[in-house]
Amino acid sequence: MARSRPGGVTLVAILAWISGALNVIGGALLLLTAAASAAPGAAVLAGIISVVLGLITIFVAVGLWRGRAVARTIATIVFALNLVNGLVTLFAGTGNAWSGVVTALFALIGIALLWTKSASAFFRR
Known part of the structure; x- marks a missing residue:
């Protein structure tokens, strides 16, 4: 019997898909406007990185939607890195404390949403 996707997993998957799509769009815009920037080489590199990361994020979102355990692992690693980044930002004394709090x-x-009991059952199916 197929288990239904928990709401928390659905939320994370949708947010990841939106984030990935925005990265792809932003990267494409960077690539289109790179020639007009002060540092065209850096703009092209940033655009390529943004598109690639966006596509990876979209693939992870699809994997979360479908209940792929590897997607949950990748998303957890990214969230853990964001948590560390948020804490560093919070305690770095750069004046971005709220940014650090929100990120963390x-x-x-x-x-938490990816590792609830119902989410774990969904990814085990």
């Missing part, structure tokens, strides 16, 4: 909070929520 979203990372914790993402990890």
